[in-house]
Amino acid sequence: MAWQQHPYNDIPGTYVFDGRRAHPSYAINKLLFSLNDAENRTAFETDAEAYCQRFGVEGVYREAVLSNDFLGMLRLGANIYYLAKMAVPRGVSVQDAGAAFQGISTEEFQRNLLQKGQGLESILEAKGGYWHG
Amino acid sequence: MAWQQHPYNDIPGTYVFDGRRAHPSYAINKLLFSLNDAENRTAFETDAEAYCQRFGVEGVYREAVLSNDFLGMLRLGANIYYLAKMAVPRGVSVQDAGAAFQGISTEEFQRNLLQKGQGLESILEAKGGYWHG
Amino acid sequence: MAKIIGGLTSSHIPAVGNAIEQGLTQEPYWKRFFDGYAPAKAWLAENQPDVVIVVYNDHGLNFFLDKVPTFAIGCADRYENADEGWGLKPVAPFTGDAELSWHIAESLVEQEFDICTCQEIKVDHGFVNPLRALWGTSDPWPIKTIPLAVNTVQHPVPSAKRCLQLGHALGRAIESYPEDLKVVVLGTGGMSHQLQGERAGIINVEFDLDCMEKIINEPQWLTQFSNDEIMAQAGTEGIETIMWLVMRGALQPQVKLVHKHYHVPISNTGAGLLVLDNQ
Amino acid sequence: MAKIIGGLTSSHIPAVGNAIEQGLTQEPYWKRFFDGYAPAKAWLAENQPDVVIVVYNDHGLNFFLDKVPTFAIGCADRYENADEGWGLKPVAPFTGDAELSWHIAESLVEQEFDICTCQEIKVDHGFVNPLRALWGTSDPWPIKTIPLAVNTVQHPVPSAKRCLQLGHALGRAIESYPEDLKVVVLGTGGMSHQLQGERAGIINVEFDLDCMEKIINEPQWLTQFSNDEIMAQAGTEGIETIMWLVMRGALQPQVKLVHKHYHVPISNTGAGLLVLDNQ
Ligand SMILES: [Fe+3]
Ligand SMILES: [Fe+3]
Numbered sequence: 020m021a022w023q024q025h026p027y028n029d030i031p032g033t034y035v036f037d038g039r040r041a042h043p044s045y046a047i048n049k050l051l052f053s054l055n056d057a058e059n060r061t062a063f064e065t066d067a068e069a070y071c072q073r074f075g076v077e078g079v080y081r082e083a084v085l086s087n088d089f090l091g092m093l094r095l096g097a098n099i100y101y102l103a104k105m106a107v108p109r110g111v112s113v114q115d116a117g118a119a120f121q122g123i124s125t126e127e128f129q130r131n132l133l134q135k136g137q138g139l140e141s142i143l144e145a146k147g148g149y150w151h152g
Numbered sequence: 153m154a155w156q157q158h159p160y161n162d163i164p165g166t167y168v169f170d171g172r173r174a175h176p177s178y179a180i181n182k183l184l185f186s187l188n189d190a191e192n193r194t195a196f197e198t199d200a201e202a203y204c205q206r207f208g209v210e211g212v213y214r215e216a217v218l219s220n221d222f223l224g225m226l227r228l229g230a231n232i233y234y235l236a237k238m239a240v241p242r243g244v245s246v247q248d249a250g251a252a253f254q255g256i257s258t259e260e261f262q263r264n265l266l267q268k269g270q271g272l273e274s275i276l277e278a279k280g281g282y283w284h285g
Numbered sequence: 286m287a288k289i290i291g292g293l294t295s296s297h298i299p300a301v302g303n304a305i306e307q308g309l310t311q312e313p314y315w316k317r318f319f320d321g322y323a324p325a326k327a328w329l330a331e332n333q334p335d336v337v338i339v340v341y342n343d344h345g346l347n348f349f350l351d352k353v354p355t356f357a358i359g360c361a362d363r364y365e366n367a368d369e370g371w372g373l374k375p376v377a378p379f380t381g382d383a384e385l386s387w388h389i390a391e392s393l394v395e396q397e398f399d400i401c402t403c404q405e406i407k408v409d410h411g412f413v414n415p416l417r418a419l420w421g422t423s424d425p426w427p428i429k430t431i432p433l434a435v436n437t438v439q440h441p442v443p444s445a446k447r448c449l450q451l452g453h454a455l456g457r458a459i460e461s462y463p464e465d466l467k468v469v470v471l472g473t474g475g476m477s478h479q480l481q482g483e484r485a486g487i488i489n490v491e492f493d494l495d496c497m498e499k500i501i502n503e504p505q506w507l508t509q510f511s512n513d514e515i516m517a518q519a520g521t522e523g524i525e526t527i528m529w530l531v532m533r534g535a536l537q538p539q540v541k542l543v544h545k546h547y548h549v550p551i552s553n554t555g556a557g558l559l560v561l562d563n564q
Numbered sequence: 565m566a567k568i569i570g571g572l573t574s575s576h577i578p579a580v581g582n583a584i585e586q587g588l589t590q591e592p593y594w595k596r597f598f599d600g601y602a603p604a605k606a607w608l609a610e611n612q613p614d615v616v617i618v619v620y621n622d623h624g625l626n627f628f629l630d631k632v633p634t635f636a637i638g639c640a641d642r643y644e645n646a647d648e649g650w651g652l653k654p655v656a657p658f659t660g661d662a663e664l665s666w667h668i669a670e671s672l673v674e675q676e677f678d679i680c681t682c683q684e685i686k687v688d689h690g691f692v693n694p695l696r697a698l699w700g701t702s703d704p705w706p707i708k709t710i711p712l713a714v715n716t717v718q719h720p721v722p723s724a725k726r727c728l729q730l731g732h733a734l735g736r737a738i739e740s741y742p743e744d745l746k747v748v749v750l751g752t753g754g755m756s757h758q759l760q761g762e763r764a765g766i767i768n769v770e771f772d773l774d775c776m777e778k779i780i781n782e783p784q785w786l787t788q789f790s791n792d793e794i795m796a797q798a799g800t801e802g803i804e805t806i807m808w809l810v811m812r813g814a815l816q817p818q819v820k821l822v823h824k825h826y827h828v829p830i831s832n833t834g835a836g837l838l839v840l841d842n843q
Contacts, residue, residue, distance in 0.1 A: 021743045023667055026513040032483030035521055037440035038639060038666030038681075041350055045640075045683050052349045054370045099481045099522075100344040100438065104370030114553065117485030128486055132550040135488040139549055146494055150321045150546040154464045156388055159792040165762030168800055170719035171360060171387030171402075174629055178361075178404050185628045187649045232760045232801075233623040233717065237649030247832065250764030261765055265829040268767040272828055279773055283600045283825040351685075354633050355678035394720035397729075399634035399678035402718060406630075439681060441673035450676075 032120075036098050044096025047084065050074040051101035060108065087111075090119045165253075169231050177229025180217065183207040184234035193241065220244075223252045287385070287462040290332055290469060291563050292532045292540070293325060294500070295415035296556035297341060297473040302373070302414045305422060318556060321546035322418050325560045328543050329419060334469040336382055336429045338455070339412050340531045341473045342437040344369070346409035353439040354401030356451060358393070359408075359432035360386040367407045376413055377424030385462055386431050392458035398451055406432050415473045437474070437525050445515065446508040448527045452534015459535065472532030478554035479520030486553060492518045493555040494547065496526055501542050501561065504533040522554075529559075536563045566664070566741040569611055569748060570842045571811045571819070572604060573779075574694035575835035576620060576752040581652070581693045584701060597835060600825035601697050604839045607822050608698060613748040615661055615708045617734070618691050619810045620752045621716040623648070625688035632718040633680030635730060637672070638687075638711035639665040646686045655692055656703030664741055665710050671737035677730055685711050694752045716753070716804045724794065725787040727806045731813015738814065751811030757833035758799030765832060771797045772834040773826065775805055780821050780840065783812040801833075808838075815842045 022039045034040060041048070050071065053059045063070045071081045083091040089106045093099065093116065103113055118128035143149040155172045167173060174181070183204065186192045196203045204214045216224040222239045226232065226249065236246055251261035276282040301318075304310055310319040346369050348354070362383045366375040393400045412432055420427055433455070436442055443451075452470075459468050476493040479485050496519075499506035507515075507530060516524055544560035580597075583589055589598040625648050627633070641662045645654040672679045691711055699706055712734070715721055722730075731749075738747050755772040758764050775798075778785035786794075786809060795803055823839035 021663055021667070021741065023670065026511070027516055030484070030513075030517050032485075033479065033516070033521055034482050035440055035516065036438065038662070038669065041439060041683065042639070042641075042662050042666070045350060048350055052345055055346060055368060057368060057372070060370070093481055098345065098438065104345070107371045113480050117480060117553065120481065120483050120485050131486055132488065132553060135490060135555075136549045139490070139547075142490065142494070143547060146498070148542070148545050150324065150544060152317060152320050154388070154462065155384055156391065159790070160795055163763070163792075163796050165764075166758065166795070166800055167761050168719055168795065169717065171383070171390065174404065174718060175360070175362075175383050175387070178629060181629055185624055188625060188647060190647060190651070193649070226760055231624065231717065237624070240650045246759050250759060250832065253760065253762050253764050264765055265767065265832060268769060268834075269828045272769070272826075275769065275773070276826060279777070281821070281824050283603065283823060285596060285599050348631075350681075350683045352627075352631050352633065352636070352680055352682055354631065354636075354680040355673060357631070391720040394634060394722060397723075397726050399722065399726075401631055401633040401680055402629075402720075403631055404629045441670040441681075443673060443678065444676075447676050447678075
């Protein structure tokens with residue numbers, strides 16, 4: 020048993036979705052993928068415990084699902100795109116999850132994003148040739 | 153619209169399963185693939201017409217399915233491996249289908265195959281190094 | 286013979302589709318982003334391509350982790366959009382061109398690309414949103430489409446170099462097709478963003494603009510970087526920008542820049558739009 | 565480090581599994597075919613490999629035409645056999661080695677093979693029957709397995725040359741794995757046969773024997789042929805023999821022949837068994 024090391028493991032605050040992360044979390048991701056289907060979403064809402072059992076989601080994975088612990092699910096290896104299929108209908112956006120990872124509010128997370136656009140027009144003018152309306 | 157020609161189209165008595173064959177026969181192959189599942193096989197046995205409709209199998213494809221016309225299905229583009237999932241449980245083997253393509257009996261088809269083994273040991277002895285028991 | 290008349294790039298994030306759906310494109314947050322699509326729309330209206338090859342990644346609608354192909358091509362005459370789990374109403378189905386798809390698949394396999402052929406694909410926001418932004422949401426759609434899916438979700442992900450090489454092979458495949466067709470190739474996704482981890486929310490304007498400049502006429506620049514290095518610069522989901530190289534590789538070595546537009550932020554991302562004339 | 569100790573080839577046709585299941589292996593039709601496996605079994609018993617990479621094609625159990633990858637690798641710790649539609653009782657599940665699988669997948673993508681990673685695979689007779697013939701049907705199985713599926717069903721199919729190159733890359737991938745493991749690679753399928761069309765039933769003993777001879781220490785011989793030429797010689801389903809090249813490519817340029825066995829007909833096919841020592 021030997022998971023290989025990668026340079027991307029050294030990028031701080033970053034969880035690259037590779038085999039090492041995907042392998043133990045296959046069942047939870049399969050459950051999340053199934054929520055593409057509206058009938059499955061209803062079945063999940065109706066009896067989340069039975070739904071976990073159907074997909075073999077157990078232990079800490081099951082606890083995270085049943086308690087809507089989206090941050091915990093991500094840390095356990097849920098893929099962010101699959102997670103969105105459960106979180107978004109429950110009012111938790113991908114930005115909410117990003118903010119939670121940093122321990123800040125979603126408003127602050129969004130303000131930080133807006134700040135990346137500060138001075139954009141002058142940067143683009145310096146580069147030249149960009150559309151400006 | 154332009155299906156490309158291939159040298160394999162010139163091999164006599166041969167239908168290579170490429171895009172040109174697979175494209176128009178997608179629905180019938182999807183129906184046949186579904187028969188991997190025992191529940192689906194029962195549904196198909198119970199009401200083959202409804203089953204065809206469920207998979208969008210229509211026209212000549214539908215007629216071939218409903219009349220157990222395995223040779224017709226092959227000629228229409230059913231893949232031989234998928235076809236076996238319907239034919240074998242109904243007592244029609246891949247060898248029966250091969251014989252039907254040639255218009256001979258399965259016994260004759262099998263005799264022809266057995267003849268390919270005639271003189272095998274002396275051929276192998278000439279080559280050298282083969283196991284002979 | 287078929288001719289690649291141009292290449293485009295576009296963001297594909299879900300929020301773009303939502304903004305269109307909810308009529309927000311002239312709201313302050315969105316106005317500059319969407320207004321920048323007008324010159325691209327004008328070029329498309331003038332040049333009237335017949336087919337668009339959409340290079341995109343699936344985000345868990347059509348492909349699950351049981352089967353993650355590095356490269357996959359749609360080989361059907363029709364592609365459906367579908368609910369991705371958020372309950373959004375799917376847009377009208379897209380018309381494909383199965384013969385052209387199979388020709389491309391055969392050519393790519395001959396050129397030693399190990400493509401996955403898909404006779405049925407549910408196309409997700411990564412495919413749909415750039416088409417909505419560039420052609421306008423419509424039913425029926427005014428152009429034939431061929432999905433070309435690149436795995437950017439489940440690592441290992443193909444390198445920038447391999448994506449550019451796929452583009453070269455794609456260009457040869459399309460231009461060896463005997464029917465007179467005007468084709469455009471659309472690279473979607475990116476630019477810099479990271480959705481998960483404590484590093485979520487990074488946007489690297491400088492790296493994005495370097496990518497935009499270089500992809501125009503020096504795309505091999507991006508192939509100097511490993512995926513580790515691209516993710517370090519552009520975020521884990523920023524790796525999507527490698528898909529632009531598939532588009533770029535399909536064009537001639539030197540192309541004419543028609544339009545260049547960059548906006549930030551759109552949702553969590555830097556958003557870049559290029560129109561490259563290949564004629 | 566992991567070491568590839570040898571390579572084997574075997575027929576994988578359904579009838580082999582049926583004969584084992586029904587206890588027919590000593591019947592006149594089957595005796596010579598199955599008796600020829602004894603030296604292979606003895607070599608395996610003596611050399612005790614830990615893992616077998618099974619190069620096979622799926623025949624419509626795990627992969628449908630909606631997603632046909634050229635090359636796909638199992639990345640799981642367990643693989644189930646399943647009913648293929650004929651109602652046969654599945655054999656016991658197989659134990660995988662997910663870490664080794666992911667290492668191979670990462671290495672192959674780095675070496676520019678566009679593999680499809682599969683975290684779940686139902687393995688069909690193409691995978692199961694060679695294992696039953698070589699190790700005996702058992703529960704649990706005495707060896708870890710990794711499925712490596714090659715598309716030989718839906719054309720375009722990879723060339724013999726590409727298969728041999730995949731083998732070279734597979735060899736490098738396995739032998740760069742840090743764990744001490746003894747690995748064998750098993751190429752399944754073939755040899756000449758054609759199931760459909762008026763040409764059904766062809767068997768080309770001469771071509772089969774040429775393939776067997778050349779694959780031992782001159783496998784590039786087979787790469788001179790296009791798939792059209794191989795199908796003309798060996799039948800449409802005879803194209804499966806290209807999978808032997810994946811096995812052969814993973815070994816050293818020169819190997820020691822341990823065992824060579826050919827029988828005809830088995831069902832509609834020529835059946836070849838090779839044991840190649842790579843030590
Ligand atoms: Fe995306
Ligand atoms: Fe086979």
